[in-house]
Amino acid sequence: MGRTDKRIALSELRLGMQVTKLGGSWLQHPFLRGSFLLTDAADIVAMERAGIKEVWIDESKGVELPSDARQVAQVGPGGADPGEGDGEVPASPSPSATKPGRSPRQAPASTSMASELEQARKLCKAAKEQVMAMFQDARLGKATDPNDALPLVSEIAASVQRNASAIISVARLKSHDDYTYMHSVAVCALMLSLARQMGLDERQTRLAGLGGLMHDLGKAVMPLDVLNKPGKLTDAEFDVMKKHPVAGAQLLRQGGAEPEVEDIALHHHEEFNGKGYPHGLQGEAISVLSRMGAICDVYDAVTSIRPYKNAWDPAKAMREMAGWEGHFDKVIFNAFVKSVGIYPVGSLVRMASSRLAVVIAPGTESLLAPVVRVFYSLRSNEPVQVQTIDLASPGCKDSIVGPEDPAKWGFTQLERLWLAQ
Ligand SMILES: [Fe+2]
Incomplete structure (x- = not known):
């Protein structure tokens, strides 16, 4: 050594x-x-x-x-x-x-995915720093104009437009310290992607992105020991944290935010069935943008990859959230599933060839035929040489049988497979 x-x-x-x-x-x-x-x-x-x-x-x-x-x-x-x-x-x-000169076979789609992931990583890092500065200002009692973040939202929108999977997947990776900031970036990207899927106009799309970026600003003024507590919150601590939507809306109003952006911060924890907070609003009493915010917020929270915490893989998150009767607006949730894909990047899937694979890029032809990276044999029950397969390519005989739960297999770092393109 x-x-x-x-x-x-x-x-x-x-x-x-x-x-x-x-x-x-x-x-x-x-x-x-x-x-x-x-x-x-x-x-x-x-x-x-x-x-x-x-x-x-x-x-x-x-x-x-x-x-x-x-x-x-x-x-x-x-x-x-x-x-x-x-x-x-x-x-x-x-x-x-041990075999010299061997590298994983690359399907054509993953080449552009690799450069998009690299760009997304840089953008996420810059965005995270900007959000951190915004939170810092809020902590110091400085009212920042949320519209100052519009150039950043435009950049994230451009990234989503080119390849939504790249930035959404990269923003899933979080450390304990940057969780809240990266979550803001992730929700911004998810909102922009969903707005696009729903065919919202340019203004609504911009508001969705900005509102996504700002939705948790109220957390800046929550007690740091509660905000950064690694374990489960007590009931009393949860009651404190439940104040962040009102606090965020207030900060945004002071900064001169548009009413829709303020509304997303205030109502992203409302549930379609009226069981959410802070106002227990029901159904269409919650704005479309806030209903979108609720879905994007939960999806990123449950799929966030953090050290020492088991994240749900994207496919599992979709399945579970679909089963939360009454929590989300169904029509918007269906649009969300379409925008993120049935097998989003990072999903663990079982192949017809009795192998496990991770989805590394969305399908060009169909949501059911993405580019996957096969890495594990179910016959021998051990890792196999990694192989990248574009399931949409002519002549490809393999296909996805269904999603698999990474926790069941003990895989906790699948992101190494889709990040290393
Ligand atoms: Fe929140």
Whole structure:
């Protein structure tokens, strides 16, 4: 192990990195000794299943840790020099990673998806910083004009227009610290995509996007210990948090927001059946934009990928939400399903070929025929060489049988499969 080796969390591992050592006892995992270039996402899945939480990489020989993640890696226990701690063994590839020069086969659709994901990542980062600044101003009692965020909403709208899946999928990835800000960005993108699906005019679409970005602004003035509490809230804490819609609407009014934007902040927790808050409004007494907000807000909350929290995969979220009788406006929910897709990017699916795959790009022909990445055999019950298949391509014989629950299979980091395009 050289001096350049860096300890990183398994969640930071990317294809192209040179892995020199794996955390955990070698008895617990099937990897042999030696250093290897990571070229197969199936190996990440295998490491995850073997319970490996951290690895060491040699940045002089492979892809480096992205600069935004670097800071985290360096301040982590052990820092840049991993030393020779207990229970850690040098790593070498599983049999599938030893073949030189092999890379996952790329279906044509995923090339543009890869560049869109990269752009979406940059945009999400910039958007997150802008939302953070807005929250900070609100905390300090400064009334910011929400319309200042319109250029950002336009940029997110352009990204949604080009490829809604990319930004919606990237905005699902959140850390504990940036959760509220990234959630705002995600709801903005989902609202814009839904507005497009519903054929709303330009003004309504802009209001939907801006309202999505601002819907939780009231959280800026909620007590930080309650807002950032990692576990479940007590009833008393929940009662405090329930004040955020009114607080947000007030902040937005002070800042000169349009009434529709204020309305989304005020009523995004109302339920179609009248059981929501703060006013218990029912049915069409809730504005269309706020009914849209309620759906986008819940969808992003339940599908958000955060460390130490099990997110629902997108397909499961759709199924569950469809079963919440009376919670959402059915007509708008159906439009939402169409806008996000039956098998959104990141869904785990079972293939007719008895393999598991993750959806990595939406279908060009049909919602039922997306581009998938196959990585696991149900016959041998182990990871297989990753293969990218465009189910819409002529001659493709495989198809999706149905969605699968990642929790049932113990997969907690499927995003590594669709992010590494
Ligand atoms: Fe909220």
